[in-house]
Amino acid sequence: MTTMQIMAKLWSHITDLRLYINGSRNKSMEQIERELDVTEMYCRPYSDADDLDEEE
Numbered sequence: 466m467t468t469m470q471i472m473a474k475l476w477s478h479i480t481d482l483r484l485y486i487n488g489s490r491n492k493s494m495e496q497i498e499r500e501l502d503v504t505e506m507y508c509r510p511y512s513d514a515d516d517l518d519e520e521e
Contacts (some may be wrong), residue, residue: 467509474504 466474481497484490492500 469513471504471507478504
């Protein structure tokens with residue numbers, strides 16, 4: 466999964482959580498959490514990557 470796809474997925478999670486909080490539940494909290502776990506798995510390769518902005 467590319468970084469852009471990950472970012473899009475994270476925004477989708479935010480939307481799902483906002484809908485859940487507002488009572489317009491399309492998904493259960495368990496389903497949202499499972500999807501977040503999958504996205505976390507795709508983020509792992511980037512977690513140890515050096516951030517160039519920190520050096521500046």
